[in-house]
Every structure is written in C-alpha cells, then in structure tokens.
Amino acid sequence: MDLLAVEGLAKSYGGVGAVRGVSFALAPGEVLALIGPNGAGKSTCFNMLNGQIRPDAGRIRLAGTDVTGMAPRRMAGLGVARSFQIAATFGSMTVRENVQAACLVHAGGMARPFGRADRRFRPEAERWLDHVGLLAQADRPAAELAYGDVKRLELAMALSGAPRLLLMDEPTAGMAPKERHGLMRATVDHARRNGIGLMFTEHDMDIVFTHADRVLVLSRGRLIAAGRPEAVREDPDVRATYLGGGLTFAAAPGRTEAVS
Structure with a gap:
C-alpha cells in the first residue's frame, strides 16, 4: 500500500487555479521532489497535504x-511532519529547548505538563541535534543561529516526532552547497532506514537530481512531468517550461555526472 495517495487535488483563488488536478503516490521510504517555477503551486500543494489549506477538490489518503x-494538528497525530520555507523556531529558547518542546508536543506533554519541562526529553533532543549537526550549539539561543542552522533545527524538531510522512519546503535554503548535500544525505538515509515517506520542494536542481528517487514537475498548477530524475531532466516539456531549454548542475560530492 502507498503511504500517501493524492487524487485530483485542486485549489483556486479568485478563479485562478493554483493547483489543478494533481495526482501522485508516495511509498514508505521513498524520496519525492516537487519542483517548478515560482507560482507553479508547490507551496499550495504542500499546504493541502498537511492540512494548512482545504482543497476545493480531490482526495488525500x-x-x-x-x-x-x-486539520494540521490531527495530521501531525497521524505521523505527518512539516518544515517550512521560512523556518519557524522559538528564538528566545535554546536550541536544545526547541527540540525538547517539540518532543513534549509529540508526547502530549504540553496538554498534561508535570515536572520541569527543561529536564524532559533532554537525551532525545540531543540525539536529534547530533543527527543534524547542531549538538555543539545546543545551549545557544535559537535567535543567534545562522539561517542555515535554523533550518537544521527545524528539521530536528520535525524528526523528533518519528513521522511516517515528512514534508520539507526548501530544506536547504540558506546553506552552503557542501552543507546542503550533507543535510539531505543524512535526512534521506534516515527516511529510507525507517520507512519514512519524504517529499520536498527545492530550487537547487543539484540537490533534486542527486537525492530524489522520483521528481514531480508543476507548471501553472498542473503536473507536467513525473518520473526518475534522469528522465525528468530530459523531458522536452520540462526543459521548455521550467529549465529554459537546458540544464547544467555542479557535481555533488562523490558524483561526477553533469548534464548540459
């Protein structure tokens, strides 16, 4: 059985179709990239998948x-986690406390508090911070982090709930190229080992073609291509509509392939 099955998803604003009849499926442990130019409908699609926006038509299973x-809270309870294009963390709390708070929410501790919150889930929080490379900054206020590190923190918070489905909106924005691949490699490996369905949007095509198992391409709200990365990047509609007639990208660490 597919982990996520989307059928005929649609959303309009003032008569303009932001997402129009989008259908796809995602298997446990699969990594799926959703790409397209600005305004293609990627964020609207993501917002419907985790309950931020109610679709006008279609089904999500x-x-x-x-x-x-x-609603997003009920979706989270079913194992759906989401990171946002603009990262959302608590700047006045330490890096560790942010992840501890996420652990408390996932465990229902915010509704039924007992004891000192800063003593709860400390080992779990530090394990996730180590996973994303932030353990050395655990005691720093989150407000002092560079933006790329804030994205790492948000990922640690999302993973702390042991999700079945992880939706990542621009996960590597603000990071140096080497950091981008390192974070995506660790996240993808974790998803595959634990059977987590991973879907992400990304403007860095090198990240997409290096780490995704399949790629979906949106244009003006419609799905114009879907398939393995090597097939999608050669698709004439993708080249004409999104990639401007050609595609080049720098080789990822450990990879020498280039396309032109």
Missing part, C-alpha cells in the same frame, strides 16, 4: 485513510 481537509 494517508496509509489508506482519507485525511482530506484534516
């Missing part, structure tokens, strides 16, 4: 359960 229009 998670492990066979219809979750269409379900």
